[in-house]
Amino acid sequence: MINSGVLRDHGLRVTGPRIAVLDAVARLPHSDTLGLIAEVRGSLPSVSVQAVYDVLRTLTDVGLVRRIEPAGHPARYERRVGDNHHHVVCRACGVLEDVDCALGSAPCLEPSTTNGFTIETAEVTYWGLCPTCQALPARPADDVGQP
Amino acid sequence: MINSGVLRDHGLRVTGPRIAVLDAVARLPHSDTLGLIAEVRGSLPSVSVQAVYDVLRTLTDVGLVRRIEPAGHPARYERRVGDNHHHVVCRACGVLEDVDCALGSAPCLEPSTTNGFTIETAEVTYWGLCPTCQALPARPADDVGQP
DNA sequence: ATGCTTTCTGGAATCGTTCAAGTAACGCTC
DNA sequence: GAGCGTTACTTGAACGATTCCAGAAAGCAT
Numbered sequence: 001m002i003n004s005g006v007l008r009d010h011g012l013r014v015t016g017p018r019i020a021v022l023d024a025v026a027r028l029p030h031s032d033t034l035g036l037i038a039e040v041r042g043s044l045p046s047v048s049v050q051a052v053y054d055v056l057r058t059l060t061d062v063g064l065v066r067r068i069e070p071a072g073h074p075a076r077y078e079r080r081v082g083d084n085h086h087h088v089v090c091r092a093c094g095v096l097e098d099v100d101c102a103l104g105s106a107p108c109l110e111p112s113t114t115n116g117f118t119i120e121t122a123e124v125t126y127w128g129l130c131p132t133c134q135a136l137p138a139r140p141a142d143d144v145g146q147p
Numbered sequence: 148m149i150n151s152g153v154l155r156d157h158g159l160r161v162t163g164p165r166i167a168v169l170d171a172v173a174r175l176p177h178s179d180t181l182g183l184i185a186e187v188r189g190s191l192p193s194v195s196v197q198a199v200y201d202v203l204r205t206l207t208d209v210g211l212v213r214r215i216e217p218a219g220h221p222a223r224y225e226r227r228v229g230d231n232h233h234h235v236v237c238r239a240c241g242v243l244e245d246v247d248c249a250l251g252s253a254p255c256l257e258p259s260t261t262n263g264f265t266i267e268t269a270e271v272t273y274w275g276l277c278p279t280c281q282a283l284p285a286r287p288a289d290d291v292g293q294p
Numbered sequence: 295a296t297g298c299t300t301t302c303t304g305g306a307a308t309c310g311t312t313c314a315a316g317t318a319a320c321g322c323t324c
Numbered sequence: 325g326a327g328c329g330t331t332a333c334t335t336g337a338a339c340g341a342t343t344c345c346a347g348a349a350a351g352c353a354t
Binding site: 067069071072075088090091097099114115116117118119120121122123124125126127128129130131134 | 214216218219222235237238244246261262263264265266267268269270271272273274275276277278281
């Protein structure tokens, strides 16, 4: 398994669920926990829901995956970590895609006032309409997420 | 009531709960729904939880208040709308403050690739430590929100 | 192999929020 | 300024995503 070493390098025990989840996140970027559970069960049919939640938390904690939590949507995960990229979320259907940073390297933004805060990360989320939803007639009632 | 006109101007009926909630959001910026319920009940002891949720949704929909949903935290509200400002969130205690836009006016950021998306808003959230939590000894177990 | 520790399973519980049905009240018209 | 239709509120239950808990299973250092 190509991921065993990665897990060990981060001080984690190598277990079936961890390898499978890490693999699933790599294969299905930006999918939510339920989607990942389905994917993981393709190779490991007996994993419990809680195992996947737990593994995702652990992997996020050690920095092996990145958690994305767009307002009004369940958390999504991706393997692209360490670089400085952001996300676009479709206001209508919730689809999410990567957007490379508009301005140099991480952290790409310096706030004009920090109010005494120590800034560690700047998270940028763009909201708009994906190509598919632009083509669709407006259906206000079906809007989802951030207004 | 100073807010009656504002409500009517946005095509909303003027009701006690609406005036009280709008007032509470102005008085207590960045507080969550539960905090606002408590505040509203100061002047209107009998409002129901759901009334406040409903009013907040309505006010957000018409653009009278802005909803902020930092990852891992309940939604917060503020009356500052229309201008282009962002937020800093304390990773340790969850405190949230305004940050004026680092770069010009709204939308302050143009992503380098839009992947065919129509971008409507750019939302920037800074994560770090507030002055108080910087002074405190590190307590990893109590960390909250985005890692 | 042995044993200690971490992680998994299964089930229940939690939080913030929304839904549903009935009652109340806003505000337009007469 | 009373009546009426529509919209908002109340009460109570339900929901989805996630976490907590206790016990069983499995990793890995010895």
